[in-house]
Amino acid sequence: MEDVKPQLVKVTIDGIEVEVEPGTTILQAARKIGPAVAPPAMCYYQPLKGSGGKCRACLVRVAAGSAKDPRPMPKLVASCLTAVQDGMVVENETNPQVIDARNGIVEFLLLNHPLDCPVCDQAGECDLQNFAFDHGKVTTRYEEDRRTFEKQDIGPYIQLHMTRCILCYRCVFTADQITNKRVHGVLGRGDASEIGTYIEKAIDNDFSGNVIDVCPVGALTDKTYRFKNRVWFTKPVDAHRDCPTCSGKVTLWYRGEDVIRVTARKNEWNEVEEFICNTCRFDKKKTSDWTIEGPTKVSRSSVISANKYRADTIKPSFGQRLAAAEYKPIHDERDTSQLDIQQLPPERFAKVLPSAMEPEP
Amino acid sequence: MAIKILTEHINVPGIESFDVYRKQGGYTAVEKAIKTMTPDAIVEEVKKAGVRGRGGAGFPMGMKWSFLAKPEGVPRYLVCNADESEPGTFKDHYLMKNIPHLLIEGMIISSFALGANKSFIYVRGELMYVIHILEKAIAEAKAKGFLGKNILGSGYDLELVVQPGGGAYICGEETALLESLEGKRGNPRNKPPFPAVKGLYQSPTVVNNVESIATTAWIVNNGGDAYAAVGIGRSTGTKLISASGHINKPGVYEIELGVPVEDFIYADEWCGGIRTGHKFKALVAGGSSVPILPANLALTLANGEKRLMSYESLSDGGFATGTMLGSGGFIVFDETSCIVRNTWNFSRFYHHESCGQCSPCREGTGWMEKVLHRIEYGHGHQQDIDLLVDVSKKIEGNTICPLGDAAAWPVASAIRHFRDEFQWHIDHPSEATQPGAVYKGEMALV
Incomplete structure (x- = not known):
């Protein structure tokens, strides 16, 4: 039998043409072009089925629906969920309406966010921080009280700091899809909704730690790493071990000679490549537990790579x-x-x- | 005498019982449909009738039906949206409470037309007594062979389930309703896929409003063309209007679409005029989510013609000078009502009812409510009016479901038409916060 290759469809995003397989979303097509064109995504997470559509950060304008029907779409669409059509023309950063909507989304997301970045473990690798840097304002127009919550320990390893949460639902999807029983979810409605484990039940299973990795902000933090360090002082190194429960492929975060944190490996869009188990994440914090593969590739623009020596790159001119x-x-x-x-x-x-x-x- | 399609027999004593309803010609449409018509023929009649969805959006019902995907071996569902929760709207409640068999009859015909063997009526949980009435009616119909297995010996089976909602406005949005019906949290789904392709339990589903479904009995009996002859232009048939506010005779009225708004408010047959000694100030024509209009624009179009109670005429002029027919929640305000307070009240509702799934609505509805509360209670700032306009613009169109729009429109329209009143609240806080204080400046009162 011959392999029938699907006909590729041609999409234009911000004036750049790209060919992708049918069924690809606008966001994925834009990511194929590169980070400069990719819309921000606060809730969409490629490894998690059903995620996306909630934060509205990735809204884009479709200036032409397809080659067959070149009418523009009436509203801005969520690029993470909208499939491309052949001949579609998408405006992302080039459309003032899109920029305006994104500025609005940042403002909405920050209304109830504590902005405690100076003491937040996520600072430096926070999607909201990056998004706010790109689209946020220096001042706020919000003068009412912010919504606050008490910190909660959910299980021995994870702390929930609900005040920082942007309700992306990623951790809910994670628990649904990689563990056999979800014990946390979204309670309440509207701006009173919160992530919770009804009556502070502990999240207790071998893969619970992954919710920390998927959290785009500092709402779910690793208790073994809390306040230990700033991410830009640490040095990420790829390593693996023979783990009976997971792939064992991780990133070790070194400060000096000490492994102070273990996380799953992430791609350039901050998405976990392979989920790891709690033993790897929380218990194996000695270099001797691991086989070191080499320094993790970190984007040069990331704060994590600041002041670090990287053997695999030639010094830029x-x-x-x-x-x-x-x-x-x-x-x-x-x-x-x-x-x-x-x-x-x-x-x-x-x-x-x-x-x-x-x-x- | 105006034509009554839904409420002709509503005042007959005992009409809620099967026998009385049957004596008034009830269930003849089911007999006609199942014994003499094919499902496609019924869909064709409904298309011809041009009924537009009575839940608020006004999408043609026949078109919705014809979009239903029909893959082999997959069940199809009909869901009746009886989660009527829009402030100002109480027509479905009235219909179900008084003449439950009309809805049951419509459900049987519609299910047969769509090929659904299990259909649901999702009723808002607050109306528990209506749920009991419907369940009793279903039991009666079943006992007489109009529901259940092998209806009227035709081999067609239909089971009708009444499901109480949990008291959330958002579950009136069709995909949130389906989520809720599946036993999940009532969050609206991202579209596409639309329910007609993947709805309840991932099967093709049609969701229709109570009033829309109830019309099918008359359409089957009298034909789609007869229905299309009623009404005006593309607004065919009759519409139940739930009139409330400062009028002499609040209540539910069935009108032929195309009646002038002025007649509807002032004629004795309907609202009977603004309450004695007062003047007409503003109108919300289709439930709290549609834009509010000042009296002059409510009665006449921008070009001076009379405004009619129809989908087209009410939306004439876009949102600059028009509004929407919506769900028919007709709220009339006289000059004693404070628009700021009213807008705050609507806003408070949407803040409370936002599901919290997508960020513009979750955060924006709360923000608007707080700013409006501030203005109403004398703590407003000069820049607050522009702030409200800006926030409402940033919510509108950027959310998953129409609740964001529904929250933004009343605020944006109130400021568009009553900006001076907002300004007065900000400029004269001590005066404006006196009990019963209302803006007395220049405005169009009728």
């Missing part, structure tokens, strides 16, 4: 560094990204940045 430093190209009217910086003589920069003339250290 000044031009590349400058280009990478343009973290908000879209909002800057004095956009220089059109210029090919490497083509320009370094003297161009000498007045502004004298260090540009100096050789690389």
Whole structure:
């Protein structure tokens, strides 16, 4: 029997064309193009079936539905759930209406968020922090009391800090899909809804720790790591062990010589590649428990890679560094990204940045 | 005498019992449908009738039926949405309480037309006594062979289940209703897939309002063309309007679509005018979620013509000068009502009823309520009005289900038409917070 390859469909996102398999969502198609075009996702989590559609951060405008029916869609659509059609034209960062909606979503998500980033374990690897950096405002228009909750211990390893929760439902899907019995869920309604384990029941199963990894904010934290460190001081290393319950493939987070945290490995979209068991996560915190594979690849733009030596990369030239430093190209009217910086003589920069003339250290 | 399609026999004593209903010509439509018509023929008649969904959205019912996927070996379901919870709307309650067999008859015909062997009536939990009435009616119909196995010897089986809701407004949204019916938390689903493809238990499902389903009996008896002849333009048939507020005769009225709003308010046949000695200030025409209109725009269109009670005429002018027929919750306000307080009250409802699933609605409804509360209680700031407009814009259209829109529209429209009144509350807090204080400035009173 011959393998029939599905006909690829062509989608244009922010003016960039990409070919994907039919049934792919707009978000996945955009991710295929790259991080600059990918819409933010606070609740969608590719490994979890049924996730997405709730945070509305990934809203995009469909300027043309398909080649057959090029009418635009009347409303902004959630890109994480909308399948692409051949000839679809999507506007993401290029549409002011989309940007406006996203600014609104950040504002809504931060209304009841404590903004306690200075003491939050998630800081530095927090989806909400990144999203707010891209689309948030410096001031707030909200002056009423924020919704607050007491911290709760759910089980011996996990602490629930409901005040920080953005109700993405990821942990609920995780418990549904990788454990055999879910004991926590969403209680209450509207802005009074909360994640809870009815009457503070403990979450107790071998894979409970994964809810920490999927949490986009600091609502579910690892009690063995709480307040131990800031993520940008730690050094992630890929390692594995022969584990009878899970794949045993993890990331170890070192501070000096000590393993201070173990997490599942995540891809560039912050999504867990393989879920790991609680023994690997909470009990194996010695280097001798593990076979080290090498440093984890961390995006250069991530705060985690700041000031770290990475053997697998060639040092970037000044031009590349400058280009990478343009973290908000879209909002800057004095956009220089059109210029090919490497083509320009370094003297161009000498007045502004004298260090540009100096050789690389 | 105006034509009555649903409420012709509603005042007959004992109509809630099978025998009296049968004597008035009840269940003849079931006999006609099952014995002489094919399911497709019934769908065709309903399409011809042009009935538009009476729950609020006004989507043509025949079209909805024809979208139903019919894969082999998969059951299909009909669900009747009787979770009527929109503030100002009480027509389904009236219909089910007084003439339950009309709904049962409609359910049998509709289920037969759609090929459903198990159908559900999802009634809001607060109406427990109505649930008992419906269950009694179902038992009677079953005893007479109109429900259950092999109906009227045709070989068609139908089981009808009445399910009480848990008291959540959001479960009136069709996909949240299906989730609730499946025993889950009543969160609306993301669409697509639509219920017509994947609905209850992932099977094709049609969800219709009580009033829509109840019309099918008359349509089968008299034909779709006869139904389409009633009404005006694409607003065919009659509509139950639940009139409340500052009128002389509040109640449920069945009107032929196309009656002028002015006649509906002032004629003795219907509302009987604004309560004596007062003036007409504002109108919410279709339940609390539709935009509010000031008196002059409620009675006339922007071009000076009379506004009619029909889907098209009420929405004439878009949201700038129009509103929607919605579910027919007709709330009339006289000059003693404070629009700010009323808007706050509506907003409070939507804040309380938001399911909390998607962020704009979860956070935005609460925010709007708090700002409105602030204005109403004399702590408003100058920038608050613009803030409300901005927040409502950021909710509208960006949510999973229409509850976000329903929360945003009353606020946005109240500010659009009554901005001065909001401003007065902010500028004169001590005056505005006196008990019974109402804005007396310039406005169109009729």
